[in-house]
Amino acid sequence: MSDLGTRLRAAGRRLTPQRQQVLDAVERLGHATPEQIVDAVSAQADAPMALSTVYRSLEALQELGLVTHTHVDHRVPSYHLTTHATHIHVVCRECGSVDEAPVEVAQEFVARLDGSLGFQADVTHAAIHGLCRTCRKQS
Amino acid sequence: MSDLGTRLRAAGRRLTPQRQQVLDAVERLGHATPEQIVDAVSAQADAPMALSTVYRSLEALQELGLVTHTHVDHRVPSYHLTTHATHIHVVCRECGSVDEAPVEVAQEFVARLDGSLGFQADVTHAAIHGLCRTCRKQS
DNA sequence: TTGAATGCAAAAAATTTGCATATTG
DNA sequence: CAATATGCAAATTTTTTGCATTCAA
Numbered sequence: 001m002s003d004l005g006t007r008l009r010a011a012g013r014r015l016t017p018q019r020q021q022v023l024d025a026v027e028r029l030g031h032a033t034p035e036q037i038v039d040a041v042s043a044q045a046d047a048p049m050a051l052s053t054v055y056r057s058l059e060a061l062q063e064l065g066l067v068t069h070t071h072v073d074h075r076v077p078s079y080h081l082t083t084h085a086t087h088i089h090v091v092c093r094e095c096g097s098v099d100e101a102p103v104e105v106a107q108e109f110v111a112r113l114d115g116s117l118g119f120q121a122d123v124t125h126a127a128i129h130g131l132c133r134t135c136r137k138q139s
Numbered sequence: 140m141s142d143l144g145t146r147l148r149a150a151g152r153r154l155t156p157q158r159q160q161v162l163d164a165v166e167r168l169g170h171a172t173p174e175q176i177v178d179a180v181s182a183q184a185d186a187p188m189a190l191s192t193v194y195r196s197l198e199a200l201q202e203l204g205l206v207t208h209t210h211v212d213h214r215v216p217s218y219h220l221t222t223h224a225t226h227i228h229v230v231c232r233e234c235g236s237v238d239e240a241p242v243e244v245a246q247e248f249v250a251r252l253d254g255s256l257g258f259q260a261d262v263t264h265a266a267i268h269g270l271c272r273t274c275r276k277q278s
Numbered sequence: 279t280t281g282a283a284t285g286c287a288a289a290a291a292a293t294t295t296g297c298a299t300a301t302t303g
Numbered sequence: 304c305a306a307t308a309t310g311c312a313a314a315t316t317t318t319t320t321g322c323a324t325t326c327a328a
Contacts, residue, residue: 014302014307034292050310055293057308068232068268071210075318076292090258093207099256109248117238118272119229128265129207133257153282153327173317189285194318196283214293215317 007064018049022057026067031078031125034058070127072098080125090128094135146203157188161196165206170217170264173197209266211237219264229267233274 004023005015018041025040026032032040034054042048058079061067069077072089087100106123113119143162144154157180164179165171171179173193181187197218200206208216211228226239245262252258 009303012307016302016308018309047310051292052294052311053309060308062232065232069213070268071213074208074210074216077213090252090256090260092258093201093204093261099258101252101256101258105251105255106248109245112244113229113240113267113269116244117229117240118275119231119238119240119267119269120271120275121229121267121269122232123267123269126265126267128252128258128260128262129209130252130258130260130262132259136257136259148328151282155283155327157284190317191286191319192284199283 004066007066008060011060011064013060017045018053019057019060021045021049022054023061023066026058026061026079027081027084030084031070031072031080033073033076033078035076037079068122068125070125072127082122082124084124087125088123088128089125090130090132092132092135093129094131094138097132099132143205146205147199150199150203152199156184157192158196158199160184160188161193162200162205165197165200165218166220166223169223170209170211170219172212172215172217174215176218207261207264209264211266221261221263223263226264227262227267228264229269229271231271231274232268233270233277236271238271 004020008015008019021041021044022037025037029036029040034051037058038049038051038054041054058067062069065082067079068082069079070089072078072091087102088106090099090101091097103124110121110123113121143159147154147158160180160183161176164176168175168179173190176197177188177190177193180193197206201208204221206218207221208218209228211217211230226241227245229238229240230236242263249260249262252260
C-alpha cells in the first residue's frame with residue numbers, strides 16, 4: 001500500500017497536514033464520528049481544526065478507499081479504516097447495545113455476494129441490526 | 140401476528156389513523172424516508188400530516204418491531220416492514236449504485252451470528268457497503 | 279375523563295456551501 | 304504561479320422538542 005501523499009496526488013489531490021491528522025485520528029480512535037475526530041485532532045494540534053475540514057477530509061479519504069463509515073448510532077456516521085478489518089458490529093434495535101463478531105462469521109456471506117453479484121463487500125464494521133440475546137428472550 | 144391496534148394497546152399506546160397510515164405507506168412504498176412517507180400519506184389523506192408525527196409514528200412502529208430502517212443513502216434513513224423479507228441491499232461506495240441480493244445469500248451468516256452471539260439478525264434490507272462489479276474493475 | 283397523540287412552530291443537531299485567504303506541488 | 308484546500312460564517316437539511324389542543328379507550 002502506497003503512502004497517503006502518493007495516493008492523494010494520484011487522484012489529483014494534495015497532501016495536507018489536516019488530512020494526515022484526520023487519517024491518524026481515525027486510525028487511533030478505531031471508530032469515530034466527525035465530531036469526535038475534530039475534538040481528537042484539535043486536542044493534539046496547536047490550532048483547532050474546522051469541522052468542515054474534517055468532513056471534506058473524510059470525503060477525500062473515502063474516495064481513496066482508505067476509510068469507510070457505518071451507522072452504529074442511527075444518527076451519526078462512525079468512520080474507521082478500511083483496512084482495520086477485525087470485526088462486525090451487531091446493534092440491538094431494542095436496547096441499543098453493540099456487540100462484535102469476528103469477520104470469519106461473514107466469510108461465506110461475502111463470498112456469495114461476490115459470486116452472485118460480483119460485489120466486493122466490506123462487512124467489516126458493518127452495522128447489522130436485530131435483536132440481542134437478552135431482548136430476544138423478552139419478546 | 141395480531142393486528143396493529145392490539146399490539147399498540149398491549150404496549151400501552153394507542154391506535155390512531157396516522158399510525159395506521161404511516162404503516163400502510165411503509166408497506167406500500169417498500170422503503171421510504173420520513174419525507175417520502177409524509178408526502179405519500181398527505182397525498183392520500185384529506186389533511187397533510189405533520190412530519191413530526193411521522194417520526195413519532197415510526198418510532199412507535201419500530202418499538203413494536205413492525206418496521207426497521209437502513210441507511211442506503213448515507214444521510215437519510217429508509218424504513219421498511221420487518222416482515223418484508225425479500226432482499227439485501229448492497230451499496231457501492233464508489234458510484235452509489237444500489238443492487239439487491241436474495242436473503243438466502245445471508246442464511247449461513249445469520250445462522251452463525253445466532254450461534255456465536257445469540258443475536259437474531261435482520262440482514263433483510265440491511266445496507267452492505269463495498270464496491271460493485273464495475274467500480275471494482277476500475278480501481 | 280384522562281392519558282396519549284397530533285400539529286405547529288421553534289430549537290437543536292448534523293452537514294453543506296460560498297468565499298476570501300493560505301498552501302501545495 | 305495555478306490549482307487545491309482551509310477556515311469561518313452562513314445556509315441547508317434532518318430530527319427533536321414544547322406546548323396547547325384533540326382524540327382514543
